[in-house]
Structures are given as structure tokens and as C-alpha cells.
Amino acid sequence: MNTRPPIAAAVALVAALALGTTGSALNGGKADQPFMDAPKGQINKQPMDVVVMSDGFSNLGTKCDGPNRVYVIFHGNDKYGSVTVVPNDPRCTTR
Incomplete structure (x- = not known):
């Protein structure tokens, strides 16, 4: 009786499970660990x-942060947006 195919299949299965577990830890780590900021x-x-x-x-939000004006573009709670900073904006004063 030949036992190599079942052993090879078992090794391949273990390798696939290990890679799948590692990949999900890397991809979903931030969402799964919200207090690791x-x-x-x-x-x-x-x-x-x-x-x-x-x-x-998209909507727009703006405010001063120190001498810089920060613009944030967002669309509801969607997962995308952008940030732009205008350094030393004359409308902003340092605190």
C-alpha cells in the first residue's frame, strides 16, 4: 500500500491553513485589535x-490645527477620503 499521497495531501493542507491564518492576521489585524493604536x-x-x-x-470638512488649515474630504462613513494641509494659513493662529 502506498502512503505517500495521503501524507503529501496532509502536508499541503497544513501549509494552506498556516498561510491562510497568517494572511488573515496581517490583513484584518487592525480591525480585530482596535486598541493597538x-x-x-x-x-x-x-x-x-x-x-x-x-x-x-463627497463632503468637505476644514479646521485649523495650529498655523495650518486642514481640509478633509469624506463621503458619509465610506472607507475612502483625502486630506490636504495648507501650511501657515493666514486664517489660522497658533495657540
């Missing part, structure tokens, strides 16, 4: 001006 410094909780665009378009 980097240390925080100062937190800016000042209000933001929000510009709501017509339906189907």
Missing part, C-alpha cells in the same frame, strides 16, 4: 466647518 500626543477637539455637497458627492 500608536501612542497619542495632543488631540485637537476644536469644531470643524463642514461643507455638505449635493447628494452623490
Whole structure:
């Protein structure tokens, strides 16, 4: 009786499971471990001006952070957006 095919299949199965487990840990690690964030410094909780665009378009938020004006483009709770910074904006004063 030949035992090599079952052993080869078992080794392949173990390897596939190991790779699948490692891949999901790398891909979903942040979502699975929400309290593993980097240390925080100062937190800016000042209000933001929000510009709501017509339906189907991204919205815009803007506020000063020190001497810089920060613009954030977002669309509801979607997973995409963008950030732009205007350094030393004259409308912003340092605190």
C-alpha cells in the first residue's frame, strides 16, 4: 500500500491553513485589535466647518490645527477620503 499521497495531501493542507491564518492576521489585524493604536500626543477637539455637497458627492470638512488649515474630504462613513494641509494659513493662529 502506498502512503505517500495521503501524507503529501496532509502536508499541503497544513501549509494552506498556516498561510491562510497568517494572511488573515496581517490583513484584518487592525480591525480585530482596535486598541493597538500608536501612542497619542495632543488631540485637537476644536469644531470643524463642514461643507455638505449635493447628494452623490463627497463632503468637505476644514479646521485649523495650529498655523495650518486642514481640509478633509469624506463621503458619509465610506472607507475612502483625502486630506490636504495648507501650511501657515493666514486664517489660522497658533495657540
